[in-house]
Amino acid sequence: METKKNMKLAMLIILAAATMSSLGQLAWKFGADAQSNGPAIILYIIGFVLAGLGMVLLMIAFRFGEVSILQPMMSIGFALSIAFGFLFLNEPITTPKIIGTFFIIAGSALLGYEGGRENG
Numbered sequence: 001m002e003t004k005k006n007m008k009l010a011m012l013i014i015l016a017a018a019t020m021s022s023l024g025q026l027a028w029k030f031g032a033d034a035q036s037n038g039p040a041i042i043l044y045i046i047g048f049v050l051a052g053l054g055m056v057l058l059m060i061a062f063r064f065g066e067v068s069i070l071q072p073m074m075s076i077g078f079a080l081s082i083a084f085g086f087l088f089l090n091e092p093i094t095t096p097k098i099i100g101t102f103f104i105i106a107g108s109a110l111l112g113y114e115g116g117r118e119n120g
Contacts, residue, residue, distance in 0.1 A: 010065030017057035018077035024051030026084045069111045076108045
């Protein structure tokens with residue numbers, strides 16, 4: 001029972017890690033599009049801090065769960081990046097993006113199901 005509880009905690013931490021990493025990438029994009037160096041540098045720093053926090057959370061999650069389940073779940077960040085691109089950058093969501101995102105989320109859900117089952 002304790003293993004199942006730890007794996008659920010690990011999966012929540014992984015979701016937070018993927019979110020932080022995606023937000024960091026969004027900040028880098030804003031930095032790349034900035035019109036002057038001052039705001040660009042600040043956005044790059046914010047991006048590095050967020051992405052770094054995402055990696056720290058990933059390492060913490062590894063303490064509570066299996067790497068073979070948790071690392072692939074980081075791919076949910078790709079789906080978040082599509083959503084953030086649509087919301088903040090006016091990027092289109094195309095049919096191939098929808099299909100790809102479906103497969104990413106389905107794969108992460110399968111891994112979550114596997115991780116939620118009691119081992120042994």
